[in-house]
Each structure stands twice: as C-alpha cells, then as structure tokens.
Amino acid sequence: MSVAPPPHPNRSARALATVTAVAQKASLRSARRRRPAAPVDRELPVEVRSVTYPCPDVAEVELAGSGPLPGWRPGAHLDVVLPSGLLRQYSLCGDPADRSVYRIAVRAVPGGSGSAQVHRLTPGARLRVRGPRNAFPLAAAPSYLFLAGGIGITPIAPMVRAVHAAGLPWQLVHTGRDLASMPLSEGLAGLASDRVRRRPDGTAGVPSAEELLAGTDPGAAVYCCGPPPMIDAVRRALPADRRFHSERFSPPPIRDGRPFTVALAGGPELPVPADRTALDVIRDVRPDVAYSCRQGFCGTCHVRLVEGSTVGDPAGPGLTALCVGRAEGARVVVDLGR
Ligand SMILES: Cc1cc2nc3c(=O)[nH]c(=O)nc-3n(C[C@H](O)[C@H](O)[C@H](O)COP(=O)(O)OP(=O)(O)OC[C@H]3O[C@@H](n4cnc5c(N)ncnc54)[C@H](O)[C@@H]3O)c2cc1C
Ligand code: FES
Incomplete structure (x- = not known):
C-alpha cells in the first residue's frame, strides 16, 4: 500500500x-509500557438516541445526555452500566467534536451477557455511563x-x-x-x-x-x-x-503465573492454577462475583485482602484485583464482601 x-x-x-x-x-515517556487508565468517579445519566446495525452482529448506539457531554480524545472508552447492572467498557468511535452524543459500536459475543443487553437496547432506554477515560x-x-x-x-x-x-x-x-x-x-x-x-x-x-x-x-x-x-x-x-x-478488549494470557491458593474469608480454599486467575476460580463456585475489564483497571472485582500480599496488582492498599492479582506467597485470604 x-x-x-x-x-x-x-x-x-x-x-x-x-x-x-x-x-x-505521558506517551513519549514509554511507548511500550502499558499505563493503567485513571480511575473515573463521574457517573452520567444518558438516553439511547438511536441503534443501528452497520454489520449483522454489530450494534452502533448513540447515547445523548441532558446537555453537552464531557469531552474526550481519540482512544477513550466509556464504562456503561447496562440494564441488569453489569458494567462493560466500550470505546468511543464517533466524533470528539460532537458533544451532543457518545457513539459506541458493540459486537455480539456468542454467550456474552453484556453485548446481548446492548443489542436489545431501543431508543429512549435510559442508562448510566462512567468516564470517558483514556488508556x-x-x-x-x-x-x-x-x-x-x-x-x-x-x-x-x-x-x-x-x-x-x-x-x-x-x-x-x-x-x-x-x-x-x-x-x-x-x-x-x-x-x-x-x-x-x-x-x-x-x-x-x-x-x-x-x-x-x-x-x-x-x-x-x-x-x-x-x-x-x-x-x-x-x-x-x-x-x-x-x-x-x-x-486489548479482553485479558492478555497469563505469563509465568505461579499457582497459589485463594481462601474466601469464612469460605472454601480454592487452588488457582498457573494459567487461571483468582477471579476465574472464584466464579466457578460463586458465579455471581462481578467482573468487567478483566485487566485490573475498572475496579469491579477489587475486594479486601485479609491475609497475604499480591504481585501485579493495581488495586489500592488493603485491596486486590481478583482478575490480575496473584499471591506473592502460597496463599491469600480475600473478603468478597469488601
Ligand atoms: C477498554 C475496552 C474497550 C472496549 N471496547 C469495546 C468496543 O468498542 N466494542 C465491543 O464490542 N467491545 C468492546 N470491549 C469489550 C467489551 O467490554 C466486553 O468485554 C465484550 O463485549 C464481552 O462482554 P460480554 O458481557 O458480552 O461477554 P461476557 O458475558 O463477559 O463473556 C461471555 C463469554 O465470552 C467470552 N468473551 C468475552 N469477550 C470476548 C471476546 N472479545 N471475544 C470472544 N469471546 C469473548 C468470555 O470469556 C466468556 O466466556 C472493550 C473492552 C475494553 C476493556
Ligand atoms: S474486572 Fe476490572 S478490575 Fe477486575
């Protein structure tokens, strides 16, 4: 070309x-090192203005606020709170100069809970979004x-x-x-x-x-x-x-992961194999434990760390991100109730 x-x-x-x-x-500081996305505490009510289908399995959704929406730059994404309460990230694909709508495009993932909910949205539906933030x-x-x-x-x-x-x-x-x-x-x-x-x-x-x-x-x-x-x-x-x-829209493969045990405070001891996360094994027994980004940055799976310490963990002091944190030693105890 x-x-x-x-x-x-x-x-x-x-x-x-x-x-x-x-x-x-920030980008010139290190082009290759992945920076964590800054946390976002702003939550906005939005209304679905339109839903179109540029491809059979992709829904393009326009979300309007009650006035001009917060600005964003190319590469930014929204955290969208879906009708069931699930949180999912979607990149903004529209025009940053148009402050009247946020535009997202969502592919239906086979068996996917969040993408299925997006594909059922109709104009007039009310949602909440957090962000935009840019990683x-x-x-x-x-x-x-x-x-x-x-x-x-x-x-x-x-x-x-x-x-x-x-x-x-x-x-x-x-x-x-x-x-x-x-x-x-x-x-x-x-x-x-x-x-x-x-x-x-x-x-x-x-x-x-x-x-x-x-x-x-x-x-x-x-x-x-x-x-x-x-x-x-x-x-x-x-x-x-x-x-x-x-x-990435989905988690990277686990490299050089060491097995460890995650114990739920007052609950079972669960072995975490080298190629799985604590979140994966906990969801085997507690499928209601929520997740979203599976990369450590959205906060959905951050829980209290009761015992032990972790590595590769972006959660704050006293917390662990179940989707990426791994025990430094042989065992950690976590409290799912936070
Ligand atoms: C920063 C960021 C931006 C994103 N932007 C977009 C976007 O613009 N458009 C968009 O469509 N998605 C985007 N995603 C992905 C989106 O947030 C969801 O993770 C994805 O739609 C799957 O969610 P789900 O609830 O439908 O599936 P889940 O119910 O979470 O998963 C169902 C099953 O599908 C598997 N699965 C999950 N994701 C995928 C996948 N991508 N391919 C194949 N299998 C999968 C899971 O492992 C599970 O087995 C983004 C993610 C991030 C982190
Ligand atoms: S799922 Fe987002 S921090 Fe773990």
Missing part, C-alpha cells in the same frame, strides 16, 4: 497538537500505522479521522472474517482509499504480523487494537525502538 501525501501539510503540527495535548507527554491516547508522531482486528476498529476510527484532519501521513489495515463483518473502515476509506487496506481473511483466524505490516511505512508510530494474539504478534515483529501502542 502506498502512502498518499498529506492533504494539508502546513497545518498538521498545530492540529495534531490539539488532538494529543494531554496524551503526548490508549494518541501521541504526536510524524506518521501513523493503524492496525485493527475486527471490532478493535472502534478506538482506532477517531484516531484515523484526527490524524487525517491534521494532514499527517497514515495507513490503516483492518482485518476481519469478511467485509460485511467489518464496521467503520469503509467510511474511513472514504477519507483516502489508497491508505486503507480492508483485509478479510475468510476465517476468524489472525493474520501474521508479516502480512499485517507488509508494504507499510517502516518508520510510522503503530497503534494496534484487536485480539491479543494479533497485538502480541505485531509487538514481537517490530524492533524494540519502534513506537508501539495497543489496547
């Missing part, structure tokens, strides 16, 4: 600086390569529009089962068709990093959102000094 010249080369730096103002400093900020760079797998296009779409508006060079590779299952990227191809490669692979499999990177600008900052194997493959294929930013 060739890179077309930027449409407005002279105003690029100023426009992108506006888009990336907050993100840039995937767009930082200033001379050129960009965007890689999206399936519904991973949602945070990427506003990035593409912002970079295009700034007149900077960019390329997008969007992969998926088939063209009919790939939302948003057809519209982005309308911005500059020679910069967009929509790559149906005919399967639910993940293309190799070599296939994804073929013909792309070797110096561009890379932004990737898709299935964990896609993110991992691209990260491994890039040189260590290449700027690489990614976001």
